[in-house]
Amino acid sequence: MGRHSLPDEYGTAAVGPRTRARGRTVAVATAVVLVVAAGTALAARSGLLSFGGACDGQTIRLDVVASPDVAPALRDAADHARRDHLTSDGQCLDTRVQAADSYKIADTLRRGGKGTSRYEAWVPDSSLWLKRAGLGGNATPVTAMGNIASSPIGISMVPSAAKSMGWPAKTYTWGQLTGAAMEGDKLRLGTADPARSATGLLALTQLGASAKKVGPGGDTQAAAMAKALSQRTSDSDAQLTDTLARDSSGTEQGNPRRNQALIVSEQSSFRYNESAPDRDGLDLFYPKDGSPQLDYPFALLDEGAETTDQRRAALRFMTLLGEDAGVRILQKHGFRTDDEEPSDALIAGAGGRSPQPYATSDSEPPTDKELQETLGMWTITVQSARITVVVDASGSMANIVPGRGQSRMEVTKASMLQALATFTPEDQIGLWEFATHLDGSRDYKKLVPTERLGDRKGNGTQRDRLSEAFSGLQPVPGGATGLYDTTLAAYEQSTSSYTDGKFNALVVVTDGANEDPGSISRSHLISRLQDLSDPRHPVPIIAIAVGPEADKDEVEQIAAATGGSGHQVNDPAQIHAVILKAIMEAGAKS
Structure with a gap:
């Protein structure tokens, strides 16, 4: 599952469509502001970046990395610039275009790798890669300047x-x-x-x-x-x-x-x-x-090695793509340069024909949350999952969630049922609940064994049994949070029943810190989890702390001992999204 690694957020960083005249003006104006902000006072004194003039044999090298689909068009534009002696500050543009998958460049930039230091500009196929590139703590800065085309x-x-x-x-x-x-x-x-x-x-x-x-x-x-x-x-x-x-x-x-x-x-x-x-x-x-x-954003890469001349040359190349010659080149390669009036020849060439609604664009791009949830769903779909869910049933789960008028348990159940709906019949899911002395001297009770959702049991399926069990969860009056013993017992079972070819995990949902004075200590729990954890057969714990009384540091330490992740949510309704995000992140490590 290592290849299914994407961030938990996305967004559109670029300005509006390049195809509208006003959008192009905004893009260039933004470029001027950024260049001036970087200390290039010359740009402000000399007009609109002073792109004209003869080059007198002087050239400036510009390296661009682009999505493989748009790279051929950019190479044609670079050839046009050479033939017409296109200049930036009196130097002819010598633009070299390298094709590379957008996800690979985004990952390199996110890690702050030096592999992109030879590029001044990047043209991925979608703005979502710009957001991905900026997620790392050491990420190389990326500045979106505008969009050059769409499809x-x-x-x-x-x-x-x-x-x-x-x-x-x-x-x-x-x-x-x-x-x-x-x-x-x-x-x-x-x-x-x-x-x-x-x-x-x-x-x-x-x-x-x-x-x-x-x-x-x-x-x-x-x-x-x-x-x-x-x-x-x-x-x-x-x-x-x-x-x-x-x-x-x-x-x-x-x-x-x-x-x-x-x-x-x-x-x-x-x-x-x-x-x-x-x-x-x-x-x-x-x-x-x-x-x-x-939407093909044009972005500048900043690793500290680029000169002002190179950045200005990159902007000059971008403006070429918005001029008549650049537009013709992009259209020749099958890209739209006007979303409102797409070319009839382009539509026919792509295989479209009326009354197919080819002029109807998506008016509302997906939100970051929608993209995140889609990736989580994809991760657990591509590789079937084996997950045991352990839910806190202590008395504090009866507390009312501010602004909802429902208890933590009621909102938690609804969110867990929503998460259950995203799993397929091939996935194996089980359910435990826990509170102090819930089952004799034990702090936990196994409600539904971890089995395939599509398997039939009596008059229903495993999914039906789980839905009924989730719906029946109730806080135990006076029950305290028996977190440590429960987590260890559930992890011992999860690791001993590890299934090859599936994404194995343990999900622990709690609204408080451990309150069982007779349980093992936190240090003992973490030590045992580390002993049980096997990188060759990973079973990450996804620990979710719900509400203000929960100890985020505690769940993070517990989860980290298994290569998993700890999370805190103030509203139990967020549990569904957190589980999907955590599964995605854990899958990326395996």
Whole structure:
């Protein structure tokens, strides 16, 4: 699960769409302010960065790293700049463009690595990578200057599959399109790994939102869809199109290893169709509930080695991409340069056709929280989980949550049920509760054994048993928090029943510090946890402290002994999101 590592937050750092004239002005104005703030008073005295003038044979080297899909367009723009002797402060631009996956550059920048020191600018395919790059404590500073292009995300299909789905006359939501992939072999749908692909992540988030609008059970449906997609996932966008069935062979349509449809950007579909024979070109569905956008921000990298001339040269190259010549180059490569009036030739080249809603963009980009929850869901979907949940049932769980009018236990139960809905039938989940002397001399009681959610037990499934058990949790009057003995017992069982090929973890939810005077000490607990912990068979503890009386330092120390993580929430309703985030973080370490 090490490859599924993404941050707990995302955001759009760049300014508004580059395609609007006002957006371009804002981007350049922002650049001027930043350059001046960096001490370049010359820019303020000499007008708009003084980009004109003959170079007289003098050149300035500019190195740009870009997402593989946009790198060819940037290379063409760099060639144009050389041919036309484009200058910055009297020096001709010598721009070199290197292609690299956006997630790799973001991770390098987040760690503060020196691997990017040779680049002055970065053009990832989505602004979400800029947010990821800034999460590390030693992260290399990244400054977003504007967006150079955009490309909506849809579902491309080989002609026979598109025809069977009623293309182009019939329109679908994300949920309806991906739902077809769950009906046996009706539609074999592939995607790029959402942990490595902005296209995959944005589409999966939109898919989840679409499923939730259907009604009750939307979370479960979204998880099931993600599970189906995870069986046909490629490591990157570049590898995804290689999985398509080849119509011309006459046999590939029946090959179960080949995809009939792909979640791709419009530009990716355009690029594929450019080189494909007419009969093998893809047809593109634009979901009617909105197409999320790749927005291609142009960002400056600052590792302290760049000169003012280099930064100003990078800004000059960015402005070229907004001028007529740059716009033509981007459009030639299948990128949108005007979201409000997309090129008819571009739409046709990508496989779109009216009445498909290709001009309808996603008006509300996903929030940081939505992206975080999507990644958590994906992590536990790609690799089935084996998790035992241990919930505090001490008397203090009856305390009312401020502003909610419900007890901590009632809100905790609702949040845990919400988390349960994100797991699939293949996942194994169990439940314990704990309070002092809850079961004779023991501080804990095993309510539901850790078993597969899809297994039937009597008249219902393991999921039904867990739902009933969660709903039945009640605070024990007078019960205190028997945290230490319970945690050790649960961890001993979790490690002894470790299951290969699954994400194993122990989730402990408590609203207080240990209150059992007869229990083992904290130091003894931590020592025993360290002894039981095995890096070859990791079982991280995800410890969640609920409310102001809980001891955050305590749960952090306990969790750290197993390679897990401790968290504190003031509102138990946050438990669901914290569990998903913690699973994602723990999975990234394994």
